Amino acid sequence: MTTWLINLGGLLLMALIVWWFWLSGRGPAKRAGDAPLDIVVDNGVYEPSVIQARAGQPLTLRFLRRDPSPCAEQVIFHELGVSEFLDTGKATTVTLTPQRPGEYRFTCQMQMYQGTLIVND
Ligand SMILES: [Cu+2]
Known part of the structure; x- marks a missing residue:
């Protein structure tokens, strides 16, 4: 018993x-489907910082920047050739379609903010 x-x-x-x-x-890790995924930019971290996506499918991310420091002003998806400036207090939409499975880093321009985009087959 x-x-x-x-x-x-x-x-x-x-x-x-x-x-x-x-x-x-x-x-x-959060999976982003068709719906936009919100990513909060604050206190030196992206939240969530790990994103999952599918190869060949468009991924829409909405960056909500709360950190006013210049460090946070840009997000760069290395290896994907995508970068965007973020306005404070306003959502910035980034749409990308990763073609190949793998892990892609995204950071601010000084690489203090760190994130990973995991692309599955
Ligand atoms: Cu930075």
């Missing part, structure tokens, strides 16, 4: 972890 209860507790804990990471949207 006790073992059964412990197993049940373990299952509930696993379900909670799964919910937390995949369903609540608080996991380390």
Whole structure:
């Protein structure tokens, strides 16, 4: 009886972890589908900083810059040839279509802000 209860507790804990990471949207990587994905630029981090996308499908990102320091004013997708200036307090939309699977870095011009775009097949 006790073992059964412990197993049940373990299952509930696993379900909670799964919910937390995949369903609540608080996991380390967020998948951007057709809908624009908001990325907050503040305190030296992109939130979320890891984005998932699919090769050959357009990806729309909305950068919401809250950090007024010049460091945050530009976002650069290295290897993709995409860069954009961000206005403070206003959303800047960046649309890109990554063609090949892989990991692409995106940073500010001084590379203090760091993000990763993971492109899946
Ligand atoms: Cu910077």
